[in-house]
Amino acid sequence: MNDWLHVLSEQECRWLLEQAHIGRVAVNVDGVPAIFPVNYGLLEGDVVFMTGEGTKLRAAVRNATVAFEIDGHDTRTHSGWSVVVVGATSELTSAQLQDAGRLRLEPWAGGDRDHVVRISPDSITGRRLERFPARPT
Amino acid sequence: MNDWLHVLSEQECRWLLEQAHIGRVAVNVDGVPAIFPVNYGLLEGDVVFMTGEGTKLRAAVRNATVAFEIDGHDTRTHSGWSVVVVGATSELTSAQLQDAGRLRLEPWAGGDRDHVVRISPDSITGRRLERFPARPT
Numbered sequence: 252m253n254d255w256l257h258v259l260s261e262q263e264c265r266w267l268l269e270q271a272h273i274g275r276v277a278v279n280v281d282g283v284p285a286i287f288p289v290n291y292g293l294l295e296g297d298v299v300f301m302t303g304e305g306t307k308l309r310a311a312v313r314n315a316t317v318a319f320e321i322d323g324h325d326t327r328t329h330s331g332w333s334v335v336v337v338g339a340t341s342e343l344t345s346a347q348l349q350d351a352g353r354l355r356l357e358p359w360a361g362g363d364r365d366h367v368v369r370i371s372p373d374s375i376t377g378r379r380l381e382r383f384p385a386r387p388t
Numbered sequence: 389m390n391d392w393l394h395v396l397s398e399q400e401c402r403w404l405l406e407q408a409h410i411g412r413v414a415v416n417v418d419g420v421p422a423i424f425p426v427n428y429g430l431l432e433g434d435v436v437f438m439t440g441e442g443t444k445l446r447a448a449v450r451n452a453t454v455a456f457e458i459d460g461h462d463t464r465t466h467s468g469w470s471v472v473v474v475g476a477t478s479e480l481t482s483a484q485l486q487d488a489g490r491l492r493l494e495p496w497a498g499g500d501r502d503h504v505v506r507i508s509p510d511s512i513t514g515r516r517l518e519r520f521p522a523r524p525t
Contacts, residue, residue, distance in 0.1 A: 277422065283455075286456075317421055318414070318421040322412070
């Protein structure tokens with residue numbers, strides 16, 4: 252591991268998750284990786300996002316293990332970071348849905364908005380790159 | 389499908405792929421989805437990115453089918469877009485590596501820079517959201 256690559260603490264990862272609102276969900280669809288951008292929020296610290304009825308995303312994430320990613324980068328300083336949450340999905344209960352109603356959640360790709368998916372994290376990991384390496388000469 | 393969701397043509401997707409330089413690779417690792425940010429370039433229209441020796445990404449993408457995603461969004465207008473390339477990976481030949489040397493490729497997470505991975509696309513798809521829907525009331 253190079254000295255310009257830093258592993259983020261879970262606390263740092265959770266802070267970054269609080270700042271952003273768009274991420275990507277990676278999930279297997281018939282054994283082939285698929286990836287979907289989502290608007291997300293945090294419910295009791297867990298990532299939650301909405302899926303529209305009949306969408307590919309909704310079908311894919313039902314009772315699935317998914318990876319959820321956010322990242323950011325500064326092209327001027329060539330620095331960047333990423334946070335990845337891996338865990339099983341579940342749909343919210345009615346009571347949880349009421350809590351989720353206070354979040355600014357909207358489905359990225361439309362459809363109705365009754366389906367809120369929660370990721371129960373098995374792992375939360377992150378990395379920060381202080382600067383990208385020089386180009387090979 | 390809602391009227392504010394537009395399917396992008398392959399030509400539009402390819403144009404967007406030419407503009408960006410950071411994307412995410414989704415791949416299965418022991419049956420579980422994983423997702424990695426990468427710096428990428430285009431070689432003969434195909435997505436290429438570098439992996440460092442000994443990295444999780446390098447191990448995961450060898451002879452694998454992956455999904456590669458880029459996206460962009462405007463929080464002011466609540467509009468966004470995403471492009472996803474799905475295909476099999478291969479390492480570049482020596483001759484292709486020379487061509488890749490002209491690209492501004494750097495590994496996101498370090499390691500050596502001898503391993504350039506190419507995605508041969510089975511599909512290139514994209515969507516644009518003119519605006520996000522209003523919040524439920």
